[in-house]
Amino acid sequence: MKQPNSNTHTPSPLSVQHLSMRYHHKPVLTDVSFEIPEGKTIAIVGPNGAGKSTLLKGIMGLEPNIEGQASFFGESLDKKRQAIAYVPQREEIDWDFPINVLDVVLMGRHGQLKLWQRPSQLDIDIAEQALKDLKMWDFKNRQISQLSGGQQQRVFLARALAQQATLYLMDEPFAGVDVATEQAIIELFKELKLQGKTIVCVHHDLNTVGEYFDWIIFINARLIAAGPVEEVLTKENLNKTYGGRLSLLNDLTEQMYRTQLNKAHDTD
Amino acid sequence: MTNDIWIIATAALVAASCALVGVFLILRRQALIGDAISHSVLLGIVLAYLITDSRALPIMLGGAVIIGLLTAWLSDSLHRVGKLQSDASIGIIFTLFFAIGVILISLYAGQIDLDQECVLYGEIAFVPFDTIYIGNLAAESGFDIGPRAFWGIGIVFTIVLSSIIISFNRLKTIAFHPSLALSLGINVIFWHYFLMTLVSMTTVASFDAVGAILVVALLVIPASSAYLVARSLKAMLWMAVGYSQLAVLIGYALAFWLDSSISASIAVSAGLLLFVTIAWQQVQSQRRQRQPIDSL
Numbered sequence: 001m002k003q004p005n006s007n008t009h010t011p012s013p014l015s016v017q018h019l020s021m022r023y024h025h026k027p028v029l030t031d032v033s034f035e036i037p038e039g040k041t042i043a044i045v046g047p048n049g050a051g052k053s054t055l056l057k058g059i060m061g062l063e064p065n066i067e068g069q070a071s072f073f074g075e076s077l078d079k080k081r082q083a084i085a086y087v088p089q090r091e092e093i094d095w096d097f098p099i100n101v102l103d104v105v106l107m108g109r110h111g112q113l114k115l116w117q118r119p120s121q122l123d124i125d126i127a128e129q130a131l132k133d134l135k136m137w138d139f140k141n142r143q144i145s146q147l148s149g150g151q152q153q154r155v156f157l158a159r160a161l162a163q164q165a166t167l168y169l170m171d172e173p174f175a176g177v178d179v180a181t182e183q184a185i186i187e188l189f190k191e192l193k194l195q196g197k198t199i200v201c202v203h204h205d206l207n208t209v210g211e212y213f214d215w216i217i218f219i220n221a222r223l224i225a226a227g228p229v230e231e232v233l234t235k236e237n238l239n240k241t242y243g244g245r246l247s248l249l250n251d252l253t254e255q256m257y258r259t260q261l262n263k264a265h266d267t268d
Numbered sequence: 269m270t271n272d273i274w275i276i277a278t279a280a281l282v283a284a285s286c287a288l289v290g291v292f293l294i295l296r297r298q299a300l301i302g303d304a305i306s307h308s309v310l311l312g313i314v315l316a317y318l319i320t321d322s323r324a325l326p327i328m329l330g331g332a333v334i335i336g337l338l339t340a341w342l343s344d345s346l347h348r349v350g351k352l353q354s355d356a357s358i359g360i361i362f363t364l365f366f367a368i369g370v371i372l373i374s375l376y377a378g379q380i381d382l383d384q385e386c387v388l389y390g391e392i393a394f395v396p397f398d399t400i401y402i403g404n405l406a407a408e409s410g411f412d413i414g415p416r417a418f419w420g421i422g423i424v425f426t427i428v429l430s431s432i433i434i435s436f437n438r439l440k441t442i443a444f445h446p447s448l449a450l451s452l453g454i455n456v457i458f459w460h461y462f463l464m465t466l467v468s469m470t471t472v473a474s475f476d477a478v479g480a481i482l483v484v485a486l487l488v489i490p491a492s493s494a495y496l497v498a499r500s501l502k503a504m505l506w507m508a509v510g511y512s513q514l515a516v517l518i519g520y521a522l523a524f525w526l527d528s529s530i531s532a533s534i535a536v537s538a539g540l541l542l543f544v545t546i547a548w549q550q551v552q553s554q555r556r557q558r559q560p561i562d563s564l
Contacts, residue, residue, distance in 0.1 A: 062447045078453070086451035097295065097444050098498040107441050111452035116434050143499045163452075 011074030013038050013167045013198040014059065019068035021051070021058045027221070028054045032068070034217055034226040039196045041189050041212065043203040046219035047242050052202040053089065053171050055219060060086050060169060072167060082111050085165035087156050089172050095145045101155050102140040105130055108162030123162075130158040133191070134184055150181030157188060168192065170201045174208070186212065209233070271396040274415050276520055278395050279534060281421040282474040283486050283512035285428050289470050290491035291501075291508050292463055295443040300355055301340060302487045304362030305464065306471040307480050308339040311369035313472060318376060325420050329469050336468025337461055339365060366480075390479030392417075392530045398476075417476040424473040428466050432505070439463075440501050478531040485535035490515060493542045496549060511541055 015035040021028050029051040036042050044052045057063040059070040061077055072080040085108070108130070109123040119127070131137045134154040144152060153173060160168055173185055189199055189212070203209055209216060209229075216232050218224035218241045225232045225240070293302045309332040316331025317323060339361055346357035395417045413419070432439065442449045442459050450456050467487075474483045490511035491504075498504035518541075519534030526533070 057447070060447075060451050062450055081451075081453040084451070086448065088445065088447055092447070093445060094295075098495065098500050098504045099440070099444060100500060103440075103500065104444075107444070107448070107452075110437050110441050110454070113437065115438060118437070 010038065011071070012036055013073055014070060014200065015072075015074075016055075016059060016070045017068050019055070019058055019070065020066045021054055021063065022066050023054070029058065029219075030222045032219070032223045034223060036198065036200065036215065036217075036226075038198050039193060040198060040214040041193065042198070042200045042215040042217060043209050043213040044200065044217045044219055045203055045206070045209055045241070046224075050220040050241075052219055056086075056169055056171055056200075056202055060084070062086075080167075082163070083166045085160035085163040085168050087160050087168070087170040087173060090149065090153055090156070090175065093152075093156070095152065097144065099144060100140070101136060101142050101144060101147070102127060102131065104144060104155050105158045105162050108159040111163065126164065127158075127162045130161040131155075133161060134158045134188065135180075148178065150177040153177050154181055154184055157185065161188070166197050168197065168199045170199065172202050172204060174201075174203065174205060174212075206238070274396040274418055275392055275530065276516065278415060278418045278421060278477050279392055279516045279520065279530070280513055281418070281425045282477045282483075283490070283516045283534065284509050285421060285425045285470045286474060286483060286486035287490040287494075287508035287512035288428050288432060288505060289463070289466050290487040290489075291494065291505050292439060292443055293467065293487060294491040294495050295501075295504075296463070298463075299488050300358050301343070301464070302467050302471075303484045304343065304358045305336045305339050305467045306483045306487065308362045308365035308369075309336050309468055309472045309475075310480060311335050311365045311372070312468070313475070314369050314372045314376075318372065325416075325423065328420075328472055329424070332472035333465050333468045335365060336471075337464055340461065340464040388479050388481055389529065390475060390477050390482065390531050392477045395477060417473075421473040421477070424469045428470060431462075431466060435459075435462075436501075443501070478534070482531045482535045485538055486512065486515075489535070489538040489542050493538075493545045496542075496545055511538065515541055 012035040017033050019032045020030050032055065044055060046052050054063065058065050070077065072084060077084070102124075105127040106119050106123065109119055109127065113119065113123070128137070128140070131140055134157055136151065136154050136158055139147060139151060139155075144155065147155065157170075157173065160170070174182060177185070192199060201213070203213065210233050213229060215226070215228055217226040218232065218237050220241045220243075225237045290299075290302065293299050312331035312333070312335030313328055314331075315335070316327050320327050339358075343354070343358040343361045346352055346360060347354040350357070352360070395415045398416050399412050399414055400416050400419060401412050438449075438454060438459060441452065441454060442456055446456050449459075471480070471483050471487075474486070478486065491508045493511045494504045494507035498507050515534050515538035519537040520530060522528075522537060523530040523533035
């Protein structure tokens with residue numbers, strides 16, 4: 001017998017089927033398939049060069065896929081573009097570009113505008129609210145080169161927020177940011193989750209992955225494991241993902257042990 | 269006197285069009301492709317002339333745009349398919365096209381009213397003598413509406429300016445972050461070739477005035493000066509036009525004083541303005557560094 005609600009079941013915000021990608025004839029990702037739940041925070045985790053950013057770019061169609069596809073809420077990317085906000089890695093952005101903070105955030109509204117249209121007052125209000133949400137209001141007229149790394153990251157998150165998407169794909173939002181920004185991102189995640197939105201992040205810090213995310217996708221050239229944190233954050237999966245890098249792995253287990261100790265102390 | 273006005277007006281429009289297009293080339297880090305197109309459009313002009321036997325503006329622009337886009341596309345294909353570095357690919361394609369253009373000119377020298385010197389350096393001083401005459405010349409019933417070069421660049425300037433005004437937001441997003449633009453559903457490839465079309469039209473309309481070599485100076489230098497000081501894209505566009513107009517005026521005075529080539533003097537002035545800007549910035553930043561010590 002079929003599940004009673006299998007027909008009314010809403011399609012997953014992001015479902016990847018048999019995705020393979022190559023870079024200069026070298027396979028980077030092979031046959032990756034997964035499906036994520038709605039309204040959760042999901043981390044893509046793996047060692048350097050494992051293809052985490054490539055996976056995100058392949059999903060967004062920014063780099064050509066050899067095989068496979070991604071569907072969003074059961075539909076193709078072109079039909080759902082406005083519902084998906086992409087936050088590129090901070091290093092990929094030209095921070096010397098002559099543009100101020102508010103204009104960057106307004107770019108989140110450009111997808112909704114016709115060619116000749118200028119942002120309306122509503123667009124500006126939405127952008128300004130996004131800046132306030134990320135506590136960047138005071139910087140709205142700054143040129144982006146005059147911001148710290150964390151502030152730059154918050155500007156890009158505000159841009160994604162202004163797009164009013166339902167699925168957020170972020171490439172290493174926590175990389176090299178200060179404590180205040182890390183807190184601001186966590187707050188943002190909570191707020192977005194309350195609104196039922198889904199967040200997928202490439203994440204590199206195993207110390208925080210269990211704390212910040214509900215779900216983990218382990219990647220190392222292929223899919224190692226995907227599932228809720230409590231099920232997949234195991235020594236075995238870490239071994240499979242980071243295998244061969246023993247010294248690193250030892251450090252990681254030690255770090256994990258320590259964070260668990262800290263947590264134990266915190267709860268005391 | 270009227271000749272001077274036509275020369276300055278033509279130079280001003282050439283410089284302004286180049287500056288506006290140049291801003292986007294600089295921001296997209298594609299100054300080299302501007303250089304390439306400015307040379308390879310020569311082939312487009314020659315081919316268009318040989319095929320149609322006409323020097324009408326739409327035909328010249330059409331030939332230039334087709335060859336300009338082909339230059340951009342072939343350079344990119346050579347880079348992707350041939351696995352050559354992108355700057356090497358651009359260098360290969362445009363020199364090839366330019367060389368074919370030069371061969372064609374020398375083969376059909378009798379038929380083509382283009383000499384190689386003029387193509388390379390341009391001669392803006394001769395611009396006022398090639399005018400457009402509306403009506404019947406023999407009956408003297410028509411009238412002279414001014415130099416061909418002026419109207420050519422005038423039309424191109426209008427196209428460039430209105431394109432930028434209409435699609436300002438698109439061009440801004442693409443110049444700032446192409447993958448972000450792509451993720452917003454903007455057709456980045458279309459806009460790339462659109463920009464290449466504007467570059468082709470601008471360079472071909474600037475040919476009579478400044479030639480293939482000096483047009484590169486006008487594409488790159490005023491926009492670079494503006495890049496150093498501007499804090500928004502709108503400001504950068506205004507400043508690039510400002511720098512270019514200043515270069516035209518200083519260059520014209522310089523040419524008058526030295527009795528030398530006008531277009532070369534304009535290019536030199538643009539370069540001087542850039543160095544003055546850099547020097548001024550250095551002085552400013554040193555003064556700023558000294559301030560905390562002074563206040564102690």
